[in-house]
Amino acid sequence: MSKSKSQRPSRRRSLWRTAWRSLLVLGIGAVLLLVGAVAVTMTTLxxxxxxxxxxxxxxxxxVARDGTVLVNQGPSYGGWxxxxxxxxxxxxxxxxxxxxxxxxxFGVDPIGLVRALWVAAADGGNVRATSTITQQLARNLFLTNERTFARKGREALLALAMERRFSKEEILELYLNRVYFGGGAYGIDAASRRFYGHSAEELSAPEAAIIAGLVKAxxxxxxxxxxxxxxxxxxxVALTMARDGVVPSAAALQADIEALEFAPQPKQNNVRYFTDWVLAQVDDLVSERVKPLVVTTTLDADMQRAAEEAVKTNAPEEAQGALVSMTPTGAVRAMMGGRDYVNSNYNRATVAERQPGSAWKLFVYLTAIENGISPRDYVEDAPVTIDGWTPRNYGRGHRGTVTVTQAFxxxxxxxxxxxxxxxxxxxxxxxxxxxxxxTDISRQPAMALGTSSVRLIEMTAAYAAVANGGRAVDPYGIQKVETADGRVLYERPADSTRVVLSPWVVTNMTYLLESVISSGTGRAAAFGKPAGxxxxxxxxxxxxxFVGFSRDLVTGVWMGRDDNRPVGRLTGGGNPARAxxxxxxxxxxxxxxxxxxxxIGEDDDLFAEPDMEIYGEGWEEFGEYDRDYVYDPETGVGVTPDGDVEYGDSVEIRDVYPADPSARAELPSRMRSADVPTRPRADGNSGDPPRGGDGWLDEPVDSRRRPAPSTSQSPPAAENEDGPTSLLPPDPM
Structure with missing residues (x-):
């Protein structure tokens, strides 16, 4: 019996030894497996x-022209x-x-893990996050944020491998340059630039405390x-920094945090009309597809705010509004593609095609000026029918004999x-x-009143060509594109010098445009400085x-509904002019x-036949003259400089002078007949096309041909309610 009792402790000790040996073997095996797994993982890093x-x-x-950040697209990493x-x-x-x-x-913190388990046991089983910096880096680089034990195990394994592969300095460098800090900023440099407006190399203690506190959420x-x-x-964060000796006083740091000012944050709102427009052009300007880019634009932040206020304040409640403003050379300073980008990101300044109405008359009068009309000439405001179409004035009245300036x-x-x-x-x-x-341009008679749909930015650029002294204007919003480290990839070349309008045409047209604001339909557009x-x-x-300009800015405004429904009494001289x-x-x-x-001088002394050479390189696409002509009003023929008669009875100037001969006699001598150089046109009765170098005048654009319009004089048509009417009424006074 005693022997049996003595054998029991011995058997018990044997079982314990066996268990410990088994555990030791299992532990050694687990460690070997872990070491092997870490080694294999290291090779895959x-x-x-x-x-x-x-x-x-x-x-x-x-960024805007002054460096103000407008928008960050994609992840922002800043500098490394x-x-x-x-x-x-x-x-x-x-x-x-x-x-x-x-x-x-060594990548995983055993002390922190034990403490977390202890706290969890006391707190009812809720385990708090215990990831080390290395584990967080592993998760950010290689894993997702799913909350599973499997993911946590892979995270720990990767952290152990990274600690063996990289030094502590390298791990901390990777972490601080790659972790997400909110606001689209990855890394401390991106965060510093986003929140403080400067590089992370200049971070102060309160700024560092702010950034360090962001990682949690x-x-x-x-x-x-x-x-x-x-x-x-x-x-x-200030308390932990003081606890670990990073700063001497938590209270002092907290006071500095309270006084800290953040950099102004870009509004993700109406400026996006502009940034969407320019970002779509970046890929065409540079080939860099990997490195972070900084796009410096032409936009002026103050002018953009003024544009937003002008559109929101003046657009009718049920209507949309758009505004684009640029320098006379085409640098876009402000853009509003609608009332509110959040509600509608459709850009009505650059994409929408709408009828411009009488704003189109710019092209009619420019063409007329080039062909012999001057602001002080007389024209007839009387009923007219062209190919079955009868345009009517606003109010349907007529004023008889008026000057070109009054008519415009x-x-x-x-x-x-x-x-x-x-x-x-x-x-x-x-x-x-x-x-x-x-955009497509109609050749039907009603096109004279703006029936062809256009984009607001193109119309504004067309007016800018006048403001720019007759030089071509190509609107642009990007001044420079560079990498985050300052390597310039694109810089806007010098402005175009291609002349599309001669100086005397520009001066006469500007005179007409100025009269619209001083005494015409655009009086509401006046703002205290010379403008047309x-x-x-x-x-x-x-x-x-309404499209107009001063010496420094050219601005176009459109208002209307996207569904083309009428807007109560909306006129260009009203809400758009006020905006x-x-x-x-x-x-x-x-x-x-x-x-x-x-x-234009006292007697329109600027009026002269333009020399085709002034239009510069590129004029060929619009046609060119082979010979110069002078129109002789006595014989009605086109005469070349060497005296050759090109064709007779070329044109009768109609509507330019009063029909009453006695009224003509009282005009200045130069207005009694077309005694100024002008371009000959086809005989209105014969219907023959013009000869020589003027053949291009009746050539359609873009190879679309239509018969040359008849120039035969139609008798004034009485207004007929059942007959053809104008597609577009003019602007009310």
């Missing part, structure tokens, strides 16, 4: 240089800072908050989302229709093409247009009041 490269697509930052370039206070703050034993553990604590919540989180300032439709018929509808279309209109422009209103009040005035008044603050180039 990318190199340090590879991990430095930015994943997740290319980051693009768009080496470990020695990162401020000690930033490194200390991050380690104090996220992993205080970073320098002593970037979207929630980011200053771009909630500045006060970011400060509250940073005050907690008052936007008389009958006069514009007569002029377009006389110079040729194709030639009006060619003028529009010459000044940058790329033109109103436009389409039938049933569907569209309201133009409100915008230009604010946008031109501080600019001198400079007179426009509109001095």
């Amino acid at each position: 990318p190199g340090f240089t590879t991990l430095m490269k930015s994943p997740n697509g290319q980051a693009v930052r768009v 800072l080496r470990h020695e370039e990162i401020p000690d206070v930033m490194k200390g703050a991050m380690i104090a908050v996220e992993d205080r034993r970073f320098h002593s553990h 970037p979207s929630r604590f980011a200053p771009s989302s909630d500045p006060e919540r970011a400060r509250d989180r940073a005050r907690v 300032a008052g936007s008389y439709n009958t006069v514009a229709a007569r002029l377009a018929e006389r110079v040729g509808f194709n030639n009006v279309a060619m003028m529009a093409r010459r000044l940058g209109i790329e 422009g033109k109103t436009g209103t389409t039938s049933n009040y569907q569209d309201g247009y 133009f005035s409100a915008y230009m008044r604010r946008a031109s603050e501080g600019m001198p009041a400079r007179a426009l180039d509109s001095d």
Whole structure:
């Protein structure tokens, strides 16, 4: 019996020894397996240089002309800072908050893990996050954020492997340059530039505290989302920094955090109309597809705010509005593609095609000026029918004999229709093409009153060509594109010097445009400085247009509904003109009041036949003259400089002078007949096309041919309610 009792402790000890041996073998096996797994994982890890490269697509930052950030597209990584370039206070703050034993553990923190389990047992089983900096980096680089034990195991394995593959300095460098800090910013340099406006190399203690506190919940604590919540989180970080000796006093740091100011954050709202427009052009300008880019634009932040206010304040409640403003050379300073980008990102300034109404008359009168009309000439505002179409004036009245200036300032439709018929509808279309209109252009008679749909930015650029002294204008919004490290990939070349309008044409046209604001339909557009422009209103009040310019800015405004329904009494001389005035008044603050180039002299002494050489390179696409002509009013023939008669009885000048001979006698001598050089046109009775170098005048644009319009005089048509009416009423006074 005693022997049996003595054998029991021995058997028990044997079982314990066996168990311990088994556990030891299992432990050694587990360690060997872990070492093997770590070794294998180490071989699959990318190199340090590879991990430095930015994943997740290319980051693009768009800034205004003064450097103000407009928008960040894609992940923003900023510049890469080496470990020695990162401020000690930033490194200390991050380690104090996220992993205080970073320098002593081997990738996983056993002490932190035990403490987390102890707290979880006391707290009812809720385990708090215990990831080290290395584990967080592994998760950010290689894993997802799913909450499973399998993911946690892979995270720990990768952390152990990374600790063997990289030094502590390399791990911390990777972490601080790659972790997400909210607001689209990856890495401390991107975060510093986003929230403070400077490089992370210049981070102060309160700024570092803010950034260190963001890792816990970037979207929630980011200053771009909630500045006060970011400060509250940073005050907690200040306590840990003081505890670990990163800063001497938590109270002093908390006071500095309270006084800290953040950089203004870009509004993700109406400026996006502009940034969407320019970002679509970046791929065409540069070939870089990996490195972060900085796009410097032409936009002026103050002018953009003025544009937003002008459109929102003046657009009818039920209507949309668009505004684009540029320098006379085409640098876009402000753009509104609608009332509110959040509600509708459709860009009505660059994409929408709407009828401009009488704003189109710019091309009619430019063509007429090139063909012999001057502002002080007389024309007839009387009923007219062209190919079965009878245009009518606003109010359906007629004023008889008026000057060209009065007709343009008052936007008389009958006069514009007569002029377009006389110079040729194709030639009006060619003028529009010459000044940058790329949309389809009708050749029907009603085109003289703006029935062809156009884009607002193209119409504004066409007016800019006049403001630019007759030189071609190509609107642009990008001044420079460079990489984040400052390597310039694209820089806007010098402005175009191609001349599309001769100086005397520009001066005469500017004179007419100025009269619209001083005494015509655009009086509401006045803003206290010399300016010219033109109103436009389409039938049933569907569209309201105003485009005009000063010496420094060219601005176009459109208003209407996207569904083309009428807007109650919307006219170009109303809401759009008032929006133009409100915008230009604010946008031109501080600019001198400079007179426009509109001095045509006492007797229109600027009027002269243009020399084709002045149009410069590229004029060939619009046609060219083979010979010069002078029109002889006594014989009615075109005569070349060497005396050759080209053809007889070439044209009778109609509507330019009063029909009453006694009234003609009282005009200045130069107005009694076309005794100034002008271009010959085909005989109105014969219907024969013009000869020689003028054949291009009746050639259609874009190879679309239609019969040359008849120039036969139609008897004035009585107004017939059942007959053809104008597609577009003119602008009301």
